[in-house]
Amino acid sequence: MMKFLIKGLLRDKTRSLAYILVVAVGAFLTVFLFSWMQGVMSDIVAANAKFDTGHVKITTRAYADESEQMPIDLSLLGVSKIMQQLQTKYSNMIWVPRIRFGGLIDVPDKTGNTRIQGPAMALAVQLLDPNAPDRKILNLDKALVSGHLPLHRNEILISSDFANKLGLHIGNMVTYIGSTMYGSMSIYNFTVAGTVRFGIIALDRRAVITDIGDARLVLDMPDGASEILGFSKDMQYNDEAMRSLAKAFNAAFSKKGDEFSPKMAALSENHGLKEYLDLADSYGGMFVFVFVLIMSMVLWNSGLINGIRRYGEIGVRLAMGETKGSVYRWMIFESVVTGIIGSIIGTALGLAISYYMQVKGIDVSSMLPNSTMMMSNVMRARVTPTSYYIGFIPGLAASVLGTMFAGVGIYKRQTANLFKELEV
Amino acid sequence: MKKLSVFLAIMFFCVATVFGSDLTAQQILEKVDNNFLAENHVSVSLMIIKGRRGTRTIKAKSWTQGVDKAFTEYLAPAREKGTKMLKLKDELWIWAPEADRVIRIAGHMLRQSVMGSDASYEDFMEDPRLTNIYKASLAEADTFAGRPCYVLKLTAKKEGLSYYSRKLWVDKERFLPLKEERYAKSGKLLKIIKITEVFKTGKRWYPKRMFYKDALKSGKGTEFVIESIKFNVKIPPYLFTKSSLRR
Numbered sequence: 001m002m003k004f005l006i007k008g009l010l011r012d013k014t015r016s017l018a019y020i021l022v023v024a025v026g027a028f029l030t031v032f033l034f035s036w037m038q039g040v041m042s043d044i045v046a047a048n049a050k051f052d053t054g055h056v057k058i059t060t061r062a063y064a065d066e067s068e069q070m071p072i073d074l075s076l077l078g079v080s081k082i083m084q085q086l087q088t089k090y091s092n093m094i095w096v097p098r099i100r101f102g103g104l105i106d107v108p109d110k111t112g113n114t115r116i117q118g119p120a121m122a123l124a125v126q127l128l129d130p131n132a133p134d135r136k137i138l139n140l141d142k143a144l145v146s147g148h149l150p151l152h153r154n155e156i157l158i159s160s161d162f163a164n165k166l167g168l169h170i171g172n173m174v175t176y177i178g179s180t181m182y183g184s185m186s187i188y189n190f191t192v193a194g195t196v197r198f199g200i201i202a203l204d205r206r207a208v209i210t211d212i213g214d215a216r217l218v219l220d221m222p223d224g225a226s227e228i229l230g231f232s233k234d235m236q237y238n239d240e241a242m243r244s245l246a247k248a249f250n251a252a253f254s255k256k257g258d259e260f261s262p263k264m265a266a267l268s269e270n271h272g273l274k275e276y277l278d279l280a281d282s283y284g285g286m287f288v289f290v291f292v293l294i295m296s297m298v299l300w301n302s303g304l305i306n307g308i309r310r311y312g313e314i315g316v317r318l319a320m321g322e323t324k325g326s327v328y329r330w331m332i333f334e335s336v337v338t339g340i341i342g343s344i345i346g347t348a349l350g351l352a353i354s355y356y357m358q359v360k361g362i363d364v365s366s367m368l369p370n371s372t373m374m375m376s377n378v379m380r381a382r383v384t385p386t387s388y389y390i391g392f393i394p395g396l397a398a399s400v401l402g403t404m405f406a407g408v409g410i411y412k413r414q415t416a417n418l419f420k421e422l423e424v
Numbered sequence: 425m426k427k428l429s430v431f432l433a434i435m436f437f438c439v440a441t442v443f444g445s446d447l448t449a450q451q452i453l454e455k456v457d458n459n460f461l462a463e464n465h466v467s468v469s470l471m472i473i474k475g476r477r478g479t480r481t482i483k484a485k486s487w488t489q490g491v492d493k494a495f496t497e498y499l500a501p502a503r504e505k506g507t508k509m510l511k512l513k514d515e516l517w518i519w520a521p522e523a524d525r526v527i528r529i530a531g532h533m534l535r536q537s538v539m540g541s542d543a544s545y546e547d548f549m550e551d552p553r554l555t556n557i558y559k560a561s562l563a564e565a566d567t568f569a570g571r572p573c574y575v576l577k578l579t580a581k582k583e584g585l586s587y588y589s590r591k592l593w594v595d596k597e598r599f600l601p602l603k604e605e606r607y608a609k610s611g612k613l614l615k616i617i618k619i620t621e622v623f624k625t626g627k628r629w630y631p632k633r634m635f636y637k638d639a640l641k642s643g644k645g646t647e648f649v650i651e652s653i654k655f656n657v658k659i660p661p662y663l664f665t666k667s668s669l670r671r
Contacts, residue, residue, distance in 0.1 A: 062476070073475065073476065073540075108525065112525060112526070175523050179537075180540070182473075182477075182480055182539075182540045183475070183537050183539060184482075184504055185507070187522060189525070220503060
């Protein structure tokens, strides 16, 4: 019987090719879209972790409530002590203090008068220490477009696009104009040591990277930091572990009545990133459901047409004594075979395109010129272990379901009428 | 009878003058302007800023000429010492010793608070002669801190002012606005200012201690205290030039 069916599948292309093509297209779309969404979502989460939230972030309770406004007046003070406690108690994490602040970059002309000004988004990290973890976390060596990383006090990095906009070159002096943490006017001179490009529109538009020591001086914030970020040493985000770490820290160190006591939040507790993470998790299921539904309907329809076309063959098989159940089961078996073949072809194609998009990506910077989201300019797919099997779920399920619905007609055939039907 | 009529008329005029009931809103506002403004003055003042993290006191010396020219030098604390500001008509310049640059404060920077206080640079840039920029109308009289007050409602005469409307509680006798509320065009309360202590210098009454509160800002407000003030003193003209900022 097996031989008969396989021969049938190979020789009767209408019985197999249409099924395999539909299944392949569905599996391909499932694999590619799943990998694409995984890539985009994990890029957003990784960019946010590196530049904004860390895997966990410690701020004062008051700062956490108004974090969107970057209220440096509510920053953490006595950071050395907190860092010491963190490094002792949570030594399995990397801890980095940072200050995020805004201001104006004023470029003087030869006479010292303002030539041009631009609003800057400054990030202060440990820059001068060559072993500081933030140099690696922010990938500063790779992000460097020209010049060098700061070696001395009062040297800054400026985003390449921002530098071009202001007409700045390496070695130029610029003046920062902003406020101290107490709100006083703060005016300081810096030298441009290098230009950087992170490939994130929100940063590349107006980023300034400075050493945290300089920022503390400029902002009148001795031993202060607006936030301390924590990263797991393998740089992999584990939501459950980070949430429980935050809970334990807050129970030990955060006091409800003191708005300046430290408060830790996991990445997923910041800026609605929980929704992103949940969305990334649910995409696989969503794609499988949608494609199973669509493909089942298409294959059901194909099965019905096929059933009419194979009306005579099924009639003969029933007339020869094969039971209706057996015919039905063998048709399902056929669909499993076509489903597997289609899924293999679709998955292979989906993986190939996904790998290509993982390496090349699509540059969306021209489509999002004013983006404030912490996401890469180049959107890429990401092939994960799930990508290898996710296409088989809709491929097989739709194929089998479609055949099961279409094959119900076999049970409606009247054995008594078979000879009459086969007379033709 | 005629004599009695004249006597009554004189009495009515005196009483009306004393209680100011014959003054129009515009006249009251003019008196407020005249009381505040002088040909020039030199003052030393303290700004006590009560923030969420504690209190800071900033000391400054200011030279003011008319309504267009003002020069301020910060004297304390150490971090602010030496910072200078110059107002020339509608331009504001600042010089900080750390950077040795003369920077013009313009655009959205004018909305920033002055040294972390509840006052913004814009507050100092507006024409201090209220009659020039606001139309006044009288509301029902009130008392503030036990003193009878006219209540004036001011509405902007032109577009682009920092505060579209203001409400002033003007002391009926001293013509000082003991309390002031400043509003946006939407009607949102932006600032509250109260004069908590006054002193008399020559013929005029002047605020000794003022309380400023930015209604949109957390914190407990800012107190301005006049340590000393001298009116109509000679101020050298070079002080109101950009080059004086670097001296």
